[in-house]
Amino acid sequence: MTGGPLRALSAxxxxxxILxxxxxxxxxxxxxxxxxxxxxALGMVVIWRKVGKGDARGHDR
Structure with a gap:
């Protein structure tokens, strides 16, 4: 077979x-x-912030 895989795809x-x-x-x-x-990932970020773990200012509450 001459032409390799590209020739086989266009044959x-x-x-x-199938390929x-x-x-x-x-x-x-x-x-x-x-x-x-x-x-x-977006859902995890939204849930993380909703729970309050994403707020760096309020860690010592």
Whole structure:
């Protein structure tokens, strides 16, 4: 096979379609995980500040 993996991806056979589908699926799931982690971190910060642990001025109350 000449041309390597890029040639195989552009060939249009069933294997390349499956590989393209798997790569796009991996990217979509990766984006979902990153967004979920950002939402989780934001929620943790909001809860931390609501409880009062984020206020450096009031530690000796």
């Amino acid at each position: 249009g056979d069933d294997g390349s379609k 393209e589908h798997l790569l796009s699926d991996f990217l979509i799931k990766g984006v979902i995980v990153v967004i979920a982690l950002l939402v989780l």
